[in-house]
Amino acid sequence: MTDGIKWLSDLGSHVEGVVFARGLSAGELAVRMGGDPCEATEPITDGEVEHLGMRGGTYGVRGDGVVRIGEAAGWAFALEYGDSTGTDRLEAIASHGVEAVHYLPMSARPPARFHYAKNGVLTCSFGIGEEHRRWGAEPDFLLPELIDAQVLHPDGSKNFPPSREHFAAYRKRALGVLEQRFHLSLPRTVIGERRLPAYAVRGTPAMRVGQDPDHQQIKAWAVAQNLTWDDTGGGVPSDIREAWDDHIVRQDSRGTG
Numbered sequence: 001m002t003d004g005i006k007w008l009s010d011l012g013s014h015v016e017g018v019v020f021a022r023g024l025s026a027g028e029l030a031v032r033m034g035g036d037p038c039e040a041t042e043p044i045t046d047g048e049v050e051h052l053g054m055r056g057g058t059y060g061v062r063g064d065g066v067v068r069i070g071e072a073a074g075w076a077f078a079l080e081y082g083d084s085t086g087t088d089r090l091e092a093i094a095s096h097g098v099e100a101v102h103y104l105p106m107s108a109r110p111p112a113r114f115h116y117a118k119n120g121v122l123t124c125s126f127g128i129g130e131e132h133r134r135w136g137a138e139p140d141f142l143l144p145e146l147i148d149a150q151v152l153h154p155d156g157s158k159n160f161p162p163s164r165e166h167f168a169a170y171r172k173r174a175l176g177v178l179e180q181r182f183h184l185s186l187p188r189t190v191i192g193e194r195r196l197p198a199y200a201v202r203g204t205p206a207m208r209v210g211q212d213p214d215h216q217q218i219k220a221w222a223v224a225q226n227l228t229w230d231d232t233g234g235g236v237p238s239d240i241r242e243a244w245d246d247h248i249v250r251q252d253s254r255g256t257g
Contacts, residue, residue, distance in 0.1 A: 002073060002185040003185055003186060003187050003188050004176075004179045004184070004185050004186075005018075005103070005175055005178065005179045005184045005185065005186050006172040006175045006176050006179060007188055008103060008105065008175060008186070009112075009128075009168060009171040009172045009175055010168065011105050011107075011191070013046055013191045014046075014049070015046070015079050015080060015081065015105065015191070016080045016081060016082065016084055016104070016105070017079075017080040017084060017086050017087070017102060017103060017104045017105070018077060018078070018080065018102070018103045018186065019033065019067075019077065019078040019080065019086040019090070019093065019100060019101070019102050020075040020076070020077050020100065020101040020102075020103075020182070020184055020186075021075060021076045021077075021078075021093055021094070021098055021100045021101075022074060022075050022076075022098065022099045022100075022182075023097055023098035023099060024076050025071070025076055026069040026070055026071050026076040026077070026078075027040075027069070028076070029069060029076040029077075029078050029093065030067060030069050030078060030199040030201070032089065032092060032093045033067055033078060033084070033085045033086065033089055033093065033199075033201045034065075034085045034089065034200075034201035034202055035067065035199030035200065035201050036199070036200070039199065040197040040198065040199055041197055041198040041199075042197070043195035043196055043197050044068070044195055044196070044197075044198055045192070045193060045194065045195055046068070046079070046190065046191050046192070046194075049066060049068065049081050049198065050237060050239075051237060052066060052198070052205045052206060053205050053206030053241060054066060054081065054082045054203075054205040054241070055205070055241065055245065056082070056083075056242060056245070057083050062083050062202055062203065063082055063083035063202075063203060064083060064200065064202060064203030064204065064205040065080070065081070065082045065083045065085055065200070065201045065202030065203060066081045066082055066084070066198055066199065066200055066201065066205055067079060067080055067081070067084060067198065067199055067201050068081075068190070068196040068197065068198045069196060069197060069198075069199065070190065070194075070196045072185055072186055072187060073183060073184060073185035074183065075101075075182075075184060077186060077190075079190060079196070082202075082203075083202055083203070084201055084202065085201045085202055086102050086104075087102065087104070087115075090102050090115055090117045090122065091117050091120050091121065091122055092120070093117070094117035094118050094119065094120055094121070095119065095120040096119075097119060098119075099116070099117070099118045099182075100115075100116070100117045100118070101114070101115070101116050101178065101182055101184065102114070102115040102116075102117075103175075103178075110129075111127035111129045111130050112127065112128040112129075112171070113125065113126070113127050113128065114126055114127075114128060114178060115136075116136070116141065116142075116182075121137050122136045122137060123136050123137050123138050123141055124136040124137075124138055124139055124140075124141035124142060125139075126139075128171050128174050129167070129170070129171060129174070130158075131146050131151050131152055131158070131174060132152060132156060132157055132158040140156075142177060142178075142181060143156060145177045145180070145181050146174075146177055149173050149174070149176060149177050150173070151170075151173055151174050151177060218240065218241070218244045221244065221247070222240050222243075222244070225243075227240055227243065
C-alpha cells in the first residue's frame with residue numbers, strides 16, 4: 001500500500017509546495033526549476049533545510065529558494081522551501097511532453113492550490129475547496145472526477161461538505177481525486193528522517209557547511225546577543241539569519257538617517 005498524497009492536507013512542515021513531474025528524472029526536474037546540475041548537496045532531511053542559510057524575501061525582492069528532490073510512483077518530485085520556482089516555471093517544467101502537477105499548501109493564506117501543466121501549457125488549476133472556480137486551457141479537465149468524488153455537483157457548482165464532515169476530510173477527498181487521476185504518491189518519510197539531495201533554485205543560499213561568508217561573524221554576534229545557536233546543521237539557523245538581517249537593516253537605516 002502506498003502513502004498517496006491525501007496526507008498533504010495535514011502538512012505541518014515548512015514545505016512551501018510540491019512539484020511532481022512525469023517524463024523527467026529528479027535531477028532533470030531540479031535543473032528545470034533553476035538548479036545547477038553540479039551543485040547538489042549531500043542528502044539532507046527536511047529539518048536540516050533551515051541550516052542552509054536561506055534569506056527571506058523583502059518588498060519587491062525575491063528570497064532564496066531550495067528544493068529537495070526524489071522519485072516515487074513513476075514521478076519525480078521536488079519539495080519546495082523558501083521562495084522557490086515551481087509557480088513561475090511550471091509551464092517550462094512541463095515542456096517537451098512532460099506532465100507537471102504543483103500542489104501549494106498555502107498554510108498562511110488558504111486555500112491550498114493545484115496546478116496541472118502538460119506540453120508547456122497550464123491545463124487546469126483550482127483552489128482546494130474552491131474547485132468550482134477553475135482556470136487554464138482546459139478548466140474542466142478534472143470535472144468528471146470531481147463530480148464522481150462529490151466534491152462538485154453535477155452542474156459543476158460547489159458541493160459544500162455535510163455539517164457532520166470536518167473540512168479537513170473534505171480537502172482529503174479533493175486531494176484523493178488528484179491522487180487517483182494521476183497515480184501520485186509521496187512517502188511520508190520525506191518530511192521525517194528520509195534524506196534527499198537539495199539544490200538552490202533561486203538566490204544564493206549557503207548550501208554547504210561553512211560556505212556562508214558571514215558564518216563566523218553572525219555566530220559571534222548571536223553569542224553576544226545570548227541567542228541559542230544549534231550547530232547540528234552546520235549552517236546559520238534560519239531564525240538567527242532573520243534576526244541578523246533585521247540587525248543589518250537597522251544599522252543601515254541609522255547610517256543613512
